[in-house]
Amino acid sequence: MKTKKLLRIEAAAVAAALALALAAGCAEQTPEPGNVSEEVSIPVILTVDSSTGIRNEEKLINAFNQLYNGRWQADVEWIMETEEEYRQNLKRQNVTDTLPALITDLRMLPSFYYMMIEDGRIEELSKYIEADEEWKAMIEPSVLASCREEDGSIYLGPISTAAFACSGMFWNEELFAQAGIESFPETWEEFWQCCEQLKSCGITPLALHTEGTAWAPMLIATAEVASTEEGADFMQQFYPETYQNESGLRIAKTLQKLFSYTTEDALYRDFDVAYENFFSGQAAMIPNGYWMMDQVPEKWQDKVRFSAFPENKLISSPETFGWAIVSSYSEEVKEGAAALLKLRTRMNMEQREELFSKDPSEMIPAERDYIAVYKNSPQLVPNYQVKWNSILQEDTLGEILPELVQNKMTPEEFTAREDESIRRFLEEQ
The missing domain is CATH 3.40.190.10 (Periplasmic binding protein-like II)
Incomplete structure (x- = not known):
């Protein structure tokens, strides 16, 4: 997306x-x-x-x-x-x-x-x-x-x-190996440790962006919030009435943390920049869905792997x-x-x-990974893009996310601005 x-x-x-x-x-x-x-x-x-x-x-x-x-x-x-x-x-x-x-x-x-x-x-x-x-x-x-x-x-x-129709994480096996990481993290604690280890080895962990609907970082943040029962329930809500709650603040804090592990050009850019950063070897991970299998350049097919988000979660709608x-x-x-x-x-x-x-030997590694993940009964988390109002997605996020990740706005202020989008949306209906 x-x-x-x-x-x-x-x-x-x-x-x-x-x-x-x-x-x-x-x-x-x-x-x-x-x-x-x-x-x-x-x-x-x-x-x-x-x-x-x-x-x-x-x-x-x-x-x-x-x-x-x-x-x-x-x-x-x-x-x-x-x-x-x-x-x-x-x-x-x-x-x-x-x-x-x-x-x-x-x-x-x-x-x-x-x-x-x-x-x-x-x-x-x-x-x-x-x-x-x-x-x-x-x-x-x-x-x-x-x-x-x-x-x-x-x-x-x-x-x-x-x-x-499912999204998870694509990751560069070569860059992981350079940092001494043998496999994709299975828990969120291990995920943040993985980001730290990559960063300490001079490798940018994540390819992200803020424009559009902030697809890449929001995939990770919404998968992470679903790790609690309250967060999973929140992700099921259609047009949430407020983001000034524990789940909304958790998403904001996760977004803030994610952007401490991304490229310098992530702000005010769309997904195509994140894509280029991943497939030029400038970042070790990028979240996206199965449809990106066709977009893996031939010279990268042996390096790129696919995993569910930590705790065996996929985003799917x-x-x-x-x-x-x-x-x-x-x-x-x-x-x-x-x-x-x-x-x-x-x-x-x-x-x-x-x-x-299909014979697994005829597949690229990421495709083999995807099938294994899908057959492993992952928890499917709804896509925020079919749950949240259009003003928040199309206008507000692109405006306030850069402010949040540059620490010019607190998570509390971020969720208050999200709630402003709800009021604007209701007024326009």
Whole structure:
């Protein structure tokens, strides 16, 4: 995120999905390729990863256009924007009525997401998913539940599995070895000792940033606060009423401590700078999710490992990977968009099956680590980006976090400013 990159899809999974879809007719309830007079365009906007130049979800788009050639065509505008820029542009496009037919990342903007529901701007998807037994069967119950609203409605086309939706810590095995550290720390006490040991050896422990939603440091701080029962309960709260409590102060103090172990250029920078610092060997650890496997440069693949956060914790919110369909488009376009969402679910399912049956010798070390971590029953902590108000994430954090970590603001003042964001948010609703 910042970070949050879209799901990794292997070429073999694409081929398997296409073969299965073609053989099965791609399900009874989802419209099939057929004899139509004109191919229907499905407008989509997707990002190009600024760090690697990779077009996110390109394999999915190619597979869809091949499968539905002559019926539907996913017409993608590829944009070189950060995920934060993309999300902000969604709001502008909504006002100007220029939204594409499919929206990604919508659940990363909780208040905007619910406004879109209230305004009838995005399609309720139960009529597609519930009526299609094949599609529904592809989705893990916990993933489908995460996409449901309290009234049972579904506005997010879900992925199949939570297996690729988790974040932990990537770390440089070479730098750890230089500091005499043989393995990733298992407790938070050991984690801080690890940071001290790396620092004492002249190695910067962490690649962090403050801009955007402060994705990297917030992953660590929210995983750490969940080490107590009160903190775990706090991370389950949707739109907390206050941060001036034990958990809020603990997060602030952890953030302050984290930035004593990072690079000098971490302030007022976004995740791409943290990424470059990690993959140039200037820092030993960076938090991120499974999707970064595709972004590990080839020369770094033997050096980079993956671990859960201390105490066997992962950050996971599979609903953040759900895509929404814009309601203002024609029924033909919306049917095509639903078919694309179903194919995305299928390919994600095939990807999981392929990965979990893959010969470990064919994987990079971080990927082997990830599977072992996921199978080790980790505690899943919700992503703060689907729990906290948008003003706090998009405006307040980037403004006050640098002040906190430079000791120009106390943790108490920091949490008071967080509470100001709550008041502003409520006033704007």
